Amino acid sequence: MTTTTTPQPALQPCASAPRQGPHDRPQTMCPAFGALRVGLRMRRTATILSGSACCVYGLTFTSHFYGARRSVGYVPFDSETLVTGQLFEEVHAAVHQQADPHKHDAVVVINLCVPTASGVPLRLLPKEINGVRIIGLDVPGFGVATHAEAKDILAGAMLKYARGEAEQGPVQAPRGGRSDKPTVTLVGEMFPADPVGIGALLQPLGLNCGPVVPTREWRELYAALDGTAIAAIHPFYTNALHEFAVAGRPIVGSAPVGHDGTAAWLESIGSACGVTSAKVAAAKQQWLPAIQGVLAQAPIRGRITLSGYEGSELLVARLLVESGADVRYVGTACPRTPWSAPDREWLAAKGVMVSYRASLEQDLQAMDEFQPDLVIGTTPVVQAAKQQAIPALYFTNLISARPLMGPAGAGSLAQVINTALANQSRFDAMHAFFGDTGQGHAAGIWEDTPQDRPEFRANYRRQLARQAAQRRSVGGAA
Ligand code: SF4
Numbered sequence: 001m002t003t004t005t006t007p008q009p010a011l012q013p014c015a016s017a018p019r020q021g022p023h024d025r026p027q028t029m030c031p032a033f034g035a036l037r038v039g040l041r042m043r044r045t046a047t048i049l050s051g052s053a054c055c056v057y058g059l060t061f062t063s064h065f066y067g068a069r070r071s072v073g074y075v076p077f078d079s080e081t082l083v084t085g086q087l088f089e090e091v092h093a094a095v096h097q098q099a100d101p102h103k104h105d106a107v108v109v110i111n112l113c114v115p116t117a118s119g120v121p122l123r124l125l126p127k128e129i130n131g132v133r134i135i136g137l138d139v140p141g142f143g144v145a146t147h148a149e150a151k152d153i154l155a156g157a158m159l160k161y162a163r164g165e166a167e168q169g170p171v172q173a174p175r176g177g178r179s180d181k182p183t184v185t186l187v188g189e190m191f192p193a194d195p196v197g198i199g200a201l202l203q204p205l206g207l208n209c210g211p212v213v214p215t216r217e218w219r220e221l222y223a224a225l226d227g228t229a230i231a232a233i234h235p236f237y238t239n240a241l242h243e244f245a246v247a248g249r250p251i252v253g254s255a256p257v258g259h260d261g262t263a264a265w266l267e268s269i270g271s272a273c274g275v276t277s278a279k280v281a282a283a284k285q286q287w288l289p290a291i292q293g294v295l296a297q298a299p300i301r302g303r304i305t306l307s308g309y310e311g312s313e314l315l316v317a318r319l320l321v322e323s324g325a326d327v328r329y330v331g332t333a334c335p336r337t338p339w340s341a342p343d344r345e346w347l348a349a350k351g352v353m354v355s356y357r358a359s360l361e362q363d364l365q366a367m368d369e370f371q372p373d374l375v376i377g378t379t380p381v382v383q384a385a386k387q388q389a390i391p392a393l394y395f396t397n398l399i400s401a402r403p404l405m406g407p408a409g410a411g412s413l414a415q416v417i418n419t420a421l422a423n424q425s426r427f428d429a430m431h432a433f434f435g436d437t438g439q440g441h442a443a444g445i446w447e448d449t450p451q452d453r454p455e456f457r458a459n460y461r462r463q464l465a466r467q468a469a470q471r472r473s474v475g476g477a478a
Pocket of ligand 1: 030031032051052055058112113114140141142
């Protein structure tokens with residue numbers, strides 16, 4: 001296996017980072033999308049939004065773009081229903097309407113920004129109607145940093161509810177019956193082949209792969225809570241992991257990615273599940289040479305910066321480094337948690353800078369600083385890279401949509417990455433052909449090229465500097 005060790009980079013906090021942006025947080029799509037998506041992917045679950053029509057339009061559009069194939073309920077409001085409290089009554093009526101036990105196990109109601117800020121009290125909704133569970137959540141953009149963490153908010157609320165039910169008495173068994181072996185519950189939305197690959201890795205340990213949280217069905221929540229150990233594949237699911245911890249389940253961080261990641265993960269899972277060291281050694285013997293062989297056959301050569309908001313960024317970076325890539329920077333919009341510590345430490349030891357809660361400006365600064373051959377990132381990062389004629393790949397659609405775990409994951413990135421790297425000459429040709437056409441103030445299609453007015457911007461800058469100086473002097477006086 002080839003890994004590249006670079007000196008620890010000296011990237012400084014970005015001077016232009018948006019410390020006073022709308023939410024003072026990483027840029028993200030509407031966070032409520034994460035919770036909405038989790039609800040829409042569950043069988044026999046109705047999802048209702050309460051919020052501004054423009055927000056609901058965007059959220060339903062995105063849901064259907066990602067193949068929801070399910071109606072989204074909506075309780076609209078106006079100033080009057082909001083301020084008089086009638087909106088809550090209408091949400092209450094909508095929930096009753098949807099709580100049909102023949103159709104639904106659960107109804108999820110999500111307060112968007114305005115109803116949350118106005119204090120529409122979803123916690124006063126009944127917990128259950130006709131045997132249908134009712135789950136009300138506030139998921140405002142000003143309170144939840146990323147859409148990834150909104151998935152955790154709903155998953156955690158459902159686990160809490162299901163844990164309470166399991167504590168009261170017998171609950172439904174999973175579809176297909178209980179596992180004949182101890183199981184490992186996986187936490188995090190991943191490529192569909194990954195749970196299958198993880199299941200194969202667990203076989204020599206005498207373990208089965210349990211449900212994946214967020215689950216696709218209510219009854220799977222009980223089986224998830226019943227896992228012998230919990231694998232925090234995506235480390236930002238802090239609410240869900242809290243429920244597992246309360247249920248007394250050991251939690252294992254990181255994931256079986258590449259050679260080193262798989263070796264460490266098998267050891268941690270073996271220890272959490274009380275598997276003998278001989279069995280762990282046998283599992284490593286079975287899988288590690290195969291992973292090493294695949295990595296050697298699919299090398300990646302090139303300097304890469306990487307950023308995203310899915311929560312799997314550190315795992316992808318590990319795989320790239322083990323494939324031979326010179327990875328300099330990993331930015332994730334998700335927060336730092338104990339469950340990503342093994343990945344952060346491993347990457348730091350290879351000289352890779354890891355930035356949690358990374359802003360767009362930090363991601364762009366990393367691109368400028370490290371001059372990569374390939375940029376993997378969010379839409380605006382990819383756009384900025386392509387404008388500079390640097391090949392770039394969109395993390396969510398092109399990297400997240402591949403297996404990462406075990407032998408199947410080891411070689412899965414090489415083809416897409418190497419194809420993108422090989423595109424440099426095409427970018428150079430396009431750059432040479434178009435030159436500076438359509439840059440900056442002249443971007444877009446015009447009959448007359450717009451006239452740049454740099455004096456206007458200079459004027460704004462002077463005014464902003466004056467205001468900032470005034471604020472500083474007032475703050476100093478106080
Ligand atoms: S205003 Fe709030 S609910 Fe609406 S789109 Fe923005 S973050 Fe989402």
